[in-house]
Amino acid sequence: MHIPDGYLSPSSCxxxxxxxxxxxxxxxxRVKKALHTRLVPLISLFSAFCFLIMxxxxxxxxxxxxxxxxxxxxxxxxxxxxAMLAVSVALVIQALFFGDGGITAIGANCFNMAIVGSLxxxxxxxxxxxxxxxxxxxxxxxxxxxxxxxxxxxxxLAAIEFGIQPLLFRDAMGTPLxxxxxxxxxxxxxxxxxxxIAGMAELIVSAGLVALLQQSDPSLLKATxxxxxxxxxxxxxxxxxxxxxxxxxxxxxxxxxxxGILAVxxxxxxxxxxxxxxxxxxxxxxxxxxxxxxxxxxxxGLEQLSQVWTAPFSHYAPPxxxxxxxxxxxxxMFGAGLIILACSLMGQFMRGLRQ
Amino acid sequence: xxxxxxxRIRGGFIEHTIEGLHAAMxxxxxxxxxxxxxxxxxxxxxxxxxxxxxxFILVSAVTAKLWVVAAVLLLAMILAALSSISLxxxxxxxxxxxxxxxxxxxxxxxxxxPGTVIYRVPGLDLAASAQGLRTAALLVLRAExxxxxxxxxxxxxxxxHVLKALRMxxxxxxxxxxxxxxxxxxxxxxxTAHEMFESRKSRTVGALTRGEQRRIAILSTGALLSRTLQLxxxxxxxxxxxxxxxxxxxxxxxxxxxx
Numbered sequence: 001m002h003i004p005d006g007y008l009s010p011s012s013c014x015x016x017x018x019x020x021x022x023x024x025x026x027x028x029x030r031v032k033k034a035l036h037t038r039l040v041p042l043i044s045l046f047s048a049f050c051f052l053i054m055x056x057x058x059x060x061x062x063x064x065x066x067x068x069x070x071x072x073x074x075x076x077x078x079x080x081x082x083a084m085l086a087v088s089v090a091l092v093i094q095a096l097f098f099g100d101g102g103i104t105a106i107g108a109n110c111f112n113m114a115i116v117g118s119l120x121x122x123x124x125x126x127x128x129x130x131x132x133x134x135x136x137x138x139x140x141x142x143x144x145x146x147x148x149x150x151x152x153x154x155x156x157l158a159a160i161e162f163g164i165q166p167l168l169f170r171d172a173m174g175t176p177l178x179x180x181x182x183x184x185x186x187x188x189x190x191x192x193x194x195x196x197i198a199g200m201a202e203l204i205v206s207a208g209l210v211a212l213l214q215q216s217d218p219s220l221l222k223a224t225x226x227x228x229x230x231x232x233x234x235x236x237x238x239x240x241x242x243x244x245x246x247x248x249x250x251x252x253x254x255x256x257x258x259x260g261i262l263a264v265x266x267x268x269x270x271x272x273x274x275x276x277x278x279x280x281x282x283x284x285x286x287x288x289x290x291x292x293x294x295x296x297x298x299x300x301g302l303e304q305l306s307q308v309w310t311a312p313f314s315h316y317a318p319p320x321x322x323x324x325x326x327x328x329x330x331x332x333m334f335g336a337g338l339i340i341l342a343c344s345l346m347g348q349f350m351r352g353l354r355q
Numbered sequence: 356x357x358x359x360x361x362x363r364i365r366g367g368f369i370e371h372t373i374e375g376l377h378a379a380m381x382x383x384x385x386x387x388x389x390x391x392x393x394x395x396x397x398x399x400x401x402x403x404x405x406x407x408x409x410x411f412i413l414v415s416a417v418t419a420k421l422w423v424v425a426a427v428l429l430l431a432m433i434l435a436a437l438s439s440i441s442l443x444x445x446x447x448x449x450x451x452x453x454x455x456x457x458x459x460x461x462x463x464x465x466x467x468x469p470g471t472v473i474y475r476v477p478g479l480d481l482a483a484s485a486q487g488l489r490t491a492a493l494l495v496l497r498a499e500x501x502x503x504x505x506x507x508x509x510x511x512x513x514x515x516h517v518l519k520a521l522r523m524x525x526x527x528x529x530x531x532x533x534x535x536x537x538x539x540x541x542x543x544x545x546x547t548a549h550e551m552f553e554s555r556k557s558r559t560v561g562a563l564t565r566g567e568q569r570r571i572a573i574l575s576t577g578a579l580l581s582r583t584l585q586l587x588x589x590x591x592x593x594x595x596x597x598x599x600x601x602x603x604x605x606x607x608x609x610x611x612x613x614x
Contacts, residue, residue: 004457006497010416028527038591040529044536045587048544051537053576055375059368059568073580085530089537096517097509097538098382099449099502103409104416173470175486177419177493180464204569205576212577217584 001069001151001158001190001198002094003109005102007179008161009169016161017107023115024088027081039082046074047086051093058201066197071117071154072125072147072206077213079223080122087114108161112154121150125224134218134225144207151202155194162186368568369556376549382448383542389510394438396511401520404512408504415500421492428500431507438511449502457498461491514538540586548579 008016031039050070057067070090074083088110094100101109128142163183166176181189213220277297390397396404415427435445466476470486508517518535522528555571563571 004453004460004498005412005416005501006457006494007460010413013416024530028529031533032529038587040533041536041587041590041594042584044533045540045544045583045590047533047537048540049580049583051541052544052548052579055372055379056572056576057368057371057375058572059565085533089530089534092534093537093541096505097386097514098379099453099506102498103412103501103505171419173486173489175470175489175493176464176468177490180468180487180490180494185467204573208573209577209580212580216581220584 001109001113001155001194002091002101003105003112003158003161005104007102007165008105008108009165009178010104012161012165012168012178013104013107016105016111020088020107020111020115023084024110027084030081031085039078043078043082043086043089046070046078046083047089047093050074050087050090053205054090054094058204066201068147068198068201068205069113069117069151070205071113071150072121072143072202073209075118075121075146075150076125076143076206076210076224077220080118083118083121084114087118108158112157112161116157117150117154120153121146122224124149129225134221135214139214139221140207140211143210144203147202147206148199151199152191152194155190155198156187159183159187159190162190368563368572369552369559372572373549373552373556376545376552380542380545380549383545385444385448386509387513389438389440390513392439394440394511396434396438396507401512401516402523404508405517405520405523408508412501412504415497419493421489421496424493424496424500428496428503431500431503435503435507438507440507440510445503445506449506450499453498453502454495457495461494464491464494536590540590543586544579544583547582548575551575551578 031043053070054067069087071083071087074086077083078086091101091109091114092106095103095106095109124146125142128145129136129139132138160183162179162181163186165179166182169177171177179186210221411427411430415424418424432442432445435442465483465487466481468484468487468490470484472482473485473488474483475481476483512520515535518531518538521531521534552575555575
């Protein structure tokens with residue numbers, strides 16, 4: 001799943017670097033706070049460990065071999081933020097010193113595997129392990145499945161990044177400038193290998209090593225053991241920590257917004273008055289409505305009411321911005337910003353009322 | 356299942372892993388050796404090298420013209436020749452591996468990309484298009500160019516200097532420290548893993564079934580994990596013994612000199 005150089009356009013690479021940056025920043029800020037603890041050598045050694053297990057070719061059931069990435073285990077032992085750093089460091093060293101994965105694609109690879117991978121592992125592991133005791137078999141299963149899911153989500157992200165390249169970047173002759181495979185090819189090509197081989201390798205390594213740690217050093221599993229054991233350690237800041245996760249999720253969604261452009265057709269029931277006189281759109285409406293033909297003219301009420309208000313960012317594409325992707329992105333920022341502003345004003349108001 | 360009928364599986368996993376570990380160690384050793392040789396790039400300030408090579412990689416990524424990418428690759432080859440890195444080394448250590456990986460990914464594009472058909476494979480429903488050929492060539496050339504440039508940096512600069520140069524790009528100190536520590540311990544752990552598998556190989560008589568191989572793989576990974584944790588504990592104690600209190604200092608002593 002290591003994306004090589006030349007498969008993603010520089011703008012996609014830049015976008016994924018930008019997407020990774022806030023997560024790295026937060027992860028580093030957390031590690032900096034804990035710099036006096038044993039976290040620094042632990043992260044370093046763990047990333048060396050991840051680097052190594054990427055070289056172990058596991059013989060898998062069915063006669064193939066595959067290697068694990070170590071996201072599952074790193075997240076269970078270090079927690080999502082430190083795991084993000086450990087896997088990122090391993091990926092940087094692989095790209096820089098060993099030529100595995102592109103230099104320009106470091107941001108993309110870190111985003112897919114280190115960042116999204118560890119967040120997915122963390123959420124799944126916590127959800128599946130629940131409050132079970134540290135030594136329970138349920139934790140072994142949870143770690144294995146979380147690792148399996150994380151690898152597959154990362155692979156799906158990489159496949160989407162590959163697949164949108166031919167849609168966005170072609171020269172005048174129609175030659176794709178970067179990855180030439182559309183989504184219909186890239187998603188099955190990536191997912192077949194990962195749902196079976198790579199996912200299985202990660203599952204075996206995560207589950208096997210969590211089982212081993214349960215016997216040799218269960219205290220290492222405490223970091224992600226769940227509410228029962230971590231409430232005390234987390235202390236009063238717990239509420240804001242939860243919020244941080246939400247902020248991070250919001251950021252990811254905003255970065256992913258340009259994907260919306262790829263959707264074909266019109267959204268059912270979101271037609272504008274002029275759509276009813278456009279034959280192509282009329283056909284789309286009929287197709288989406290069980291072949292019921294659309295009315296000849298736009299409904300009167302729709303026509304009248306549509307004059308009342310013209311949105312500043314009509315169709316999520318501000319007229320003064322040429323790039324549709326950037327316009328979409330800007331619309332997402334603006335929309336989310338407005339909602340955050342409205343919510344914080346409402347919060348202020350409610351607090352005022354209570355006092 | 357016995358090794359008799361499955362000669363290829365015989366010790367396959369262990370040998371395969373040893374080979375991989377050996378290749379990585381070999382590469383690291385070669386880098387250390389060539390970084391201390393005398394040549395054009397070895398004499399340059401690491402910051403200049405990082406900036407210049409990154410700029411070249413960017414040029415080859417941004418351009419849509421094949422000849423520009425080829426020109427950058429040619430430039431990289433000339434720089435390698437001037438820095439006492441032989442083209443044979445580049446061919447065997449960089450180009451071949453990149454070609455197998457990137458080539459395998461790029462080859463189907465020749466046939467899958469719609470466009471002007473220039474060749475039809477006889478007997479098959481496959482047609483190579485001009486656009487497909489161009490896009491595959493772009494992919495392979497770009498990957499080769501970036502890999503060559505990255506390894507030029509690694510082969511001509513001690514890794515401690517590469518890390519220090521990263522500070523120029525405002526990479527946070529903590530990240531550089533973790534990166535440096537990881538680099539150091541990767542070499543140590545490569546050796547540990549290598550020894551582990553060598554000794555396992557010398558104790559293995561006859562053939563292993565796939566299940567046994569898998570068991571060995573998991574157990575070795577587990578053993579390596581416990582060594583990792585022990586080592587991290589030792590390193591932490593050593594850091595404390597040397598007075599580490601959470602502040603990080605790195606020596607920033609690069610100076611530009613006139614030539």
